[in-house]
Amino acid sequence: MSGCVCVVCGKPATLPRSAGVCAHCDDPFAVLEVLFDLGRVRKSMTRSALAARPPNHWRYAELLPLDPDERAFAWPVGWTPVLDAPRLADWTGVGRLRLKDDGRNPTGSFKDRASSVGVARAMQLGDARIACASTGNAASSCAGFAAMAGIGATIFVPQRAPKPKIAQLLIFGADVRRVRGSYAQAYDLCSRSCDEHDWHNRNCAINPYLVEGKKTCGLEIAEQCATALPDWVVVSVGDGCTIAGVAKGLMEMHELGFIERVPRVLGVQAMGVDPIAIAFETGQLPANRTAATMADSIDVPVPRNWHKALQRVRACDGAFVRVDDEAIAQAMRATGARAGVFAEPAAAAAVAGVKQAVAQGILDPKADVLAVITGNGLKDVDSAIAVAGEPNEVEP
Ligand SMILES: *Cc1c(COP(=O)(O)O)cnc(C)c1O
Numbered sequence: 589m590s591g592c593v594c595v596v597c598g599k600p601a602t603l604p605r606s607a608g609v610c611a612h613c614d615d616p617f618a619v620l621e622v623l624f625d626l627g628r629v630r631k632s633m634t635r636s637a638l639a640a641r642p643p644n645h646w647r648y649a650e651l652l653p654l655d656p657d658e659r660a661f662a663w664p665v666g667w668t669p670v671l672d673a674p675r676l677a678d679w680t681g682v683g684r685l686r687l688k689d690d691g692r693n694p695t696g697s698f699k700d701r702a703s704s705v706g707v708a709r710a711m712q713l714g715d716a717r718i719a720c721a722s723t724g725n726a727a728s729s730c731a732g733f734a735a736m737a738g739i740g741a742t743i744f745v746p747q748r749a750p751k752p753k754i755a756q757l758l759i760f761g762a763d764v765r766r767v768r769g770s771y772a773q774a775y776d777l778c779s780r781s782c783d784e785h786d787w788h789n790r791n792c793a794i795n796p797y798l799v800e801g802k803k804t805c806g807l808e809i810a811e812q813c814a815t816a817l818p819d820w821v822v823v824s825v826g827d828g829c830t831i832a833g834v835a836k837g838l839m840e841m842h843e844l845g846f847i848e849r850v851p852r853v854l855g856v857q858a859m860g861v862d863p864i865a866i867a868f869e870t871g872q873l874p875a876n877r878t879a880a881t882m883a884d885s886i887d888v889p890v891p892r893n894w895h896k897a898l899q900r901v902r903a904c905d906g907a908f909v910r911v912d913d914e915a916i917a918q919a920m921r922a923t924g925a926r927a928g929v930f931a932e933p934a935a936a937a938a939v940a941g942v943k944q945a946v947a948q949g950i951l952d953p954k955a956d957v958l959a960v961i962t963g964n965g966l967k968d969v970d971s972a973i974a975v976a977g978e979p980n981e982v983e984p
Contacts, residue, residue: 589653590625592796594618595895604796605713606706607782607789617873617895620796622653626843633844638811643667645701645804651840652705652804653797660708663736665700666804668692670812670958673927680922680939681946683954686818687929687939688809691964695732695756697725697885697932698805698830698962703790705801707733710788716740720790721778723771723826723884724753725963730790731762742787744774750884750968772890793892799833805960806837810847818851818958820951824937825855825908826888828864828897830962835900851958853906854950855897856941858883858916864894865908868901882913882971885934885963907950911940917975919943920965930965930972938962 592603594610596618601610603622610618629650641647645666649656668690677685693700703726710718717740720730727743734741741762745754747769757764767774775791782789789795809821821838823831835853842850857865860879867873873894881887891897901908911919916933919940923931931939938959945951965972 590623592620592622595621595899606709606797607791607794608796609794617892619794619893619896621896622796622800624651624840626840630844635846645704645801645808648804648807651800651807653800654705654708655712657708657712660704660711660737663704663733664694665704666693667808670809671927671929673929675926676922676939679926680942681953682942682951682957684818684956685942686813686958687923687927687961688805688958689929689961690805691929691931691935691961695729696964696967697729698802698960699725699729700733701804702726702798702801702829703729703733706730706788706790706795706798707737707739709797710739711737713788715788717742717785718788718790719743719778719782721745721771721775723887724749725885725967726790727762728753728756728760731757731760734762735760742781744778744781746771746774748884750970752967752969771888791892793827793829799829799836799893799896802830802833803837803840806834807841809834809958810838810841813958814847816956817847817849819956820854820958821851822854822856822938822941822957822959824883824886824934824941824962825857825864825897826886826934827891828893831855832893832896832900834960835904835906839900839903850904853901853904854941854945855901855906855908856937857908857910858886858937859910859912861887861889862910863889864891864897865910867894868898868908881916881933883916883933883937884968885932886937907945909941909944909948909950911937911944915940915944920972920975923961924965929961931961932963932965932967933971935961935963
């Protein structure tokens with residue numbers, strides 16, 4: 589790491605221990621971005637060096653905010669498969685569609701990329717407890733890695749977090765606090781508790797190191813698709829950390845010479861819970877809205893990382909679309925039946941977004957597209973059953 593800057597004013601900041609925002613801006617969303625000395629990275633992270641490294645996201649050690657750590661680096665995170673899905677391409681109306689199935693991470697979601705880095709940092713700093721607030725996946729992921737590392741986890745979840753995600757937390761032995769309120773309220777309580785008790789704060793938006801973990805998805809796409817780079821990479825968007833991370837990874841691989849161009853990035857938000865899409869169009873975050881979506885993982889009315897998300901999407905000439913719950917339900921069924929991938933609602937939203945972007949003329953019918961499946965369908969069984977219906981009962 590060569591330093592860190594504020595995403596709003598651009599002034600250098602000192603690298604925080606875990607979470608931190610800019611000391612100069614009075615914008616609560618003035619989050620920090622970690623910088624790397626890519627000149628130095630280029631010397632050791634060569635194509636041939638990478639070829640000899642293990643198939644997990646620790647292969648990008650030079651681009652992670654960690655000291656190499658043998659214990660953490662044995663956790664099997666990332667390097668999830670990229671699957672060609674021709675029948676789903678037909679359904680969405682694009683020329684080629686690949687799915688990167690991040691539901692196959694150890695705790696079943698993309699969040700493992702960030703949590704593994706957060707917990708490894710907590711371990712290296714000697715912190716005894718890590719905390720986070722989450723709509724579900726970041727929570728279960730944080731608890732899972734804390735269990736692997738042998739440190740404590742205190743997790744704040746909103747009232748409506750799906751039961752399977754809560755079950756995962758409890759099985760991983762976390763101290764779970766279900767907050768009688770919204771995600772925003774769970775988030776505030778977590779931040780205050782971290783300050784008061786000196787816990788390691790895993791909240792992705794204001795812990796700049798976590799986005800560096802999310803970045804590894806972009807690094808992997810660049811390596812896995814180097815010979816046939818997609819035109820577009822599609823990601824669903826809640827807080828905005830995932831899309832910012834994926835885009836950062838693609839851009840760093842471009843700067844390092846691994847890929848010749850940066851794919852454009854398409855962000856998908858839920859209809860009515862679309863503050864980042866609105867900010868993309870107007871430059872301003874809208875006032876609090878009250879809509880909700882079945883896709884709990886992207887049900888984020890106050891996104892903490894909107895500056896980073898917008899900067900990255902603009903830098904790669906990307907776009908945003910919105911999809912409603914009916915479109916998400918159709919995409920869950922199509923992704924399962926036409927590609928054999930069981931996606932939770934927020935993950936299927938990316939596939940629904942591909943179809944929507946074709947309808948709006950953003951994607952060309954010949955476009956070569958990669959959609960990131962950010963979470964496994966077993967994460968939210970109730971939604972899956974609501975969408976797919978009941979089985980036929982027959983006599984034995
Ligand atoms: C967290 C999450 C997202 C969105 O990531 P943000 O960083 O909040 O934008 C998308 N899909 C799933 C399954 C998630 O858990």
